[in-house]
Amino acid sequence: MLGLALSGGGIRGIAHAGALKAFEDNGISFDVVGGTSAGALVGALYALGYSPSYIFEAFKMYSKEIVGLNSGYVFSGIFGKENKVSGLKTGSSLEKVYNKIALRKGIEFVKDVTGKILLITAVDVKNAKEYIFTNSVPNVENTDKYITDISIGKAVRASSSFPAIFCPCEYKGHSFYDGGVLDNIPVLEVKKQGADKVIAINFKADDVDSSSNIMDLGMRTLDIMGNKISEESLASCDFLLTIGTDKTGLFDIEKLDSCFKYGYNAVIENLEKIKQVLEIK
Numbered sequence: 001m002l003g004l005a006l007s008g009g010g011i012r013g014i015a016h017a018g019a020l021k022a023f024e025d026n027g028i029s030f031d032v033v034g035g036t037s038a039g040a041l042v043g044a045l046y047a048l049g050y051s052p053s054y055i056f057e058a059f060k061m062y063s064k065e066i067v068g069l070n071s072g073y074v075f076s077g078i079f080g081k082e083n084k085v086s087g088l089k090t091g092s093s094l095e096k097v098y099n100k101i102a103l104r105k106g107i108e109f110v111k112d113v114t115g116k117i118l119l120i121t122a123v124d125v126k127n128a129k130e131y132i133f134t135n136s137v138p139n140v141e142n143t144d145k146y147i148t149d150i151s152i153g154k155a156v157r158a159s160s161s162f163p164a165i166f167c168p169c170e171y172k173g174h175s176f177y178d179g180g181v182l183d184n185i186p187v188l189e190v191k192k193q194g195a196d197k198v199i200a201i202n203f204k205a206d207d208v209d210s211s212s213n214i215m216d217l218g219m220r221t222l223d224i225m226g227n228k229i230s231e232e233s234l235a236s237c238d239f240l241l242t243i244g245t246d247k248t249g250l251f252d253i254e255k256l257d258s259c260f261k262y263g264y265n266a267v268i269e270n271l272e273k274i275k276q277v278l279e280i281k
Contacts, residue, residue: 001032001195002030002031002032002196003034003196003197003199004030004032004034004043005034005035005186005187005201006033006040006185007038007180007202007203008037008040008178008180008185009038009039009203010038011038011063011256011259012038012245013039014056014260014263015243015245015260015263016042016043016201016263017055017056017059017263018052018261018262019267021056021260022264022265028278030046032193032194032195033046033047033116033190034187035119035121035186036121036178036180036183036186037162039201040120040155040156041059041156043118044098045058047115047117048105048113050105058101060256089165089167091161092157094153094160095151095154098152099154102153107152109151109152110134110135110152111135111148112135114135117134118134118135119132119190119193121159121182121189122177123181123182124174125163125176125177126175130182131147133155133158134146135148138193158176159176160178161178162177185202185233185234187236187237197238198238199239199278200237239270243262243263244262244266245258
């Protein structure tokens with residue numbers, strides 16, 4: 001089986017769809033797809049059976065909902081009392097959009113996905129533990145971190161709830177945050193699903209200079225942190241494709257077209273190496 005692990009990276013995640021389009025154009029498909037945050041947004045749609053081209057158009061159509069342009073949240077339970085925090089994005093719009101798209105395929109829960117193995121990562125802020133939303137619980141000793149009875153929308157919302165920007169995603173006593181907190185690119189989890197070869201896709205940390213703004217510095221910091229956290233996973237993949245996206249900010253929805261092209265071109269530029277690794281002639 002061939003596996004694909006997709007990293008987080010904000011709106012740059014549409015580059016994953018560009019990469020998938022390039023793979024598709026060259027007859028390469030994946031049996032297992034794992035994603036974190038933005039990688040989960042793309043990976044979920046791919047596992048549902050949507051084409052890379054559709055994923056690209058969906059991002060453009062629902063871009064405002066995908067970045068979660070709604071705010072306001074009441075924290076309860078975590079701090080022992082209710083605390084209203086304004087300005088944080090709830091992510092509810094994203095959840096609704098993904099549930100609607102999944103229902104078009106007759107799918108409500110992650111466990112209902114067929115055809116491909118899907119896994120999505122998130123972190124419970126209460127117990128600092130990683131959880132995996134999947135339609136296939138692997139044959140491992142500890143299976144309590146695997147959750148199958150969660151809706152597609154709730155799963156991607158949980159994985160994409162970036163701390164300090166999004167509110168935690170509440171689900172059955174859990175308070176989930178972005179999976180990138182502990183694992184920004186789930187190569188090891190993809191391997192646990194039986195993938196023989198795993199391609200991992202992440203994003204290049206943009207250089208900073210005197211013209212860089214606070215968002216540029218923030219994105220570079222996030223990329224450095226994400227790659228550092230995922231060192232073990234990255235070392236376990238069979239091919240690492242790192243995509244540069246020219247200082248695209250976390251929510252730069254006006255750069256969707258260019259990011260899609262960055263992903264497509266990155267695969268084409270490395271296609272012969274990738275085929276060699278995958279033993280494809």
